[in-house]
Amino acid sequence: MQKIIFEDEKVHRRKTDSDHANYLRIIGAGLPRTGTSSLKAALEQLGFGPCHHMAELFDKPERSILFSRALDGHEIDFHELMKGYGSTVDAPTQIFYKEIHKAYPKAKIILTVRDTGEKWFESMTNSIGPTATDISYYIAxxxxxxxxxxxxVAKKIFKKWMIEYGEIGPRIHDLYNARVINENKKNELLVFNVKEGWPPLCKFLNVPIPTDIPFPNVNDTKYIQHAFFKARLFGWSAWxxxxxxxxIIICFFIELMRF
Known part of the structure; x- marks a missing residue:
């Protein structure tokens, strides 16, 4: 089956001995479309990979089933589920960041944020929103x-947001971020806007700042829109x-019945 790529393949990372580790060291608590793809690339470049992201569900659909069960309230062994990853960002793990942190208590937490709730919601609406709200995309x-x-999985995430916040809108960004900040000690949480680049991230993780590579900037809105367009074409081709x-089968049986 043709693979649909949602990540910027031009982003290279440094492989280290920590790759494929059995211990999760970084938990991204930030909402989708808050620079999570850029953070994923940055963490992998710094040696905290592999990093789990929503894109993992495309290659490993069985994970979608497990997260779907978790969103329905079933008990999931997050320690077992996250084995093999050095870090995780984005949905659906973002929703379960507290449960994952309980399974990996030594992991550091990073909350990615946008400048405003309005900018976050605009980005959501113009990019990954159709996976949860557009019935024509689901049919395709x-x-x-x-x-x-x-x-x-995306539909269940939006349903959970509706239950918790009453609506799908810009206010989710600010209310959710405030809750995460209140749930964690200041020195144990990095509130991070990817526009800040390497310095605050590397300081929080206690690693040297890369001097030979710029901070990643991947998965912009136009790129994702193009990816979803290809997904629709792929789907309609399958249909x-x-x-x-x-x-052909109907014609075969019609011909068979003539004899």
Whole structure:
């Protein structure tokens, strides 16, 4: 099956002995579309990889099933689920950051933020929002299992936000961030805008600031829109194949009944 790429393949990272570690060292508590893809690339470049991200669900659809169960309230072993990762950012792990931190109590927490709730919501609406709100997108990608499962997870995330905040809008950004800040000690949490670049991140993680590579800037809105456009085409192509095969089978049985 053709792989749909949602990450900037031009971003390179330094592999270290910490890759494929059994201990999660960094937990990203920031909402999607707060620079989580850039943070993922940065953490991997600093040696805190591999970093879990929503994009992992495309390659490993079984993880979508487990997170979907967790969102339904079923008990999940997050220590086992996050084995093999050195860090995690973005949804759906962001929703369970406290449970994951309980499983990995030594992990540091990073809360990525946008300048304003309005900017965050605009970015959400213009990029990944269709996975949870656009029924036409869900119908289009339904034949593609990993895309269908990712949509189901996204829908459940939005449903959880509706229950907790009463609406899907800019206020989620500020209310959620305030809650995370209140839940953690100041010296144990980094509130981070990716515009700040390497210095605050490296200081918090106690690692040298890279001098040979700029801070990553990946997954801009136009890039994601193009990726979802390709996903729709991929889905409708699959539907076309299904209809064609169905038509051939029907014609076969019609011909068979003539004899």
């Amino acid at each position: 990608v339904y034949p593609i299992r990993f895309l269908r499962l990712q949509c189901i 076309g194949c299904i209809v064609a095969v169905g038509a």
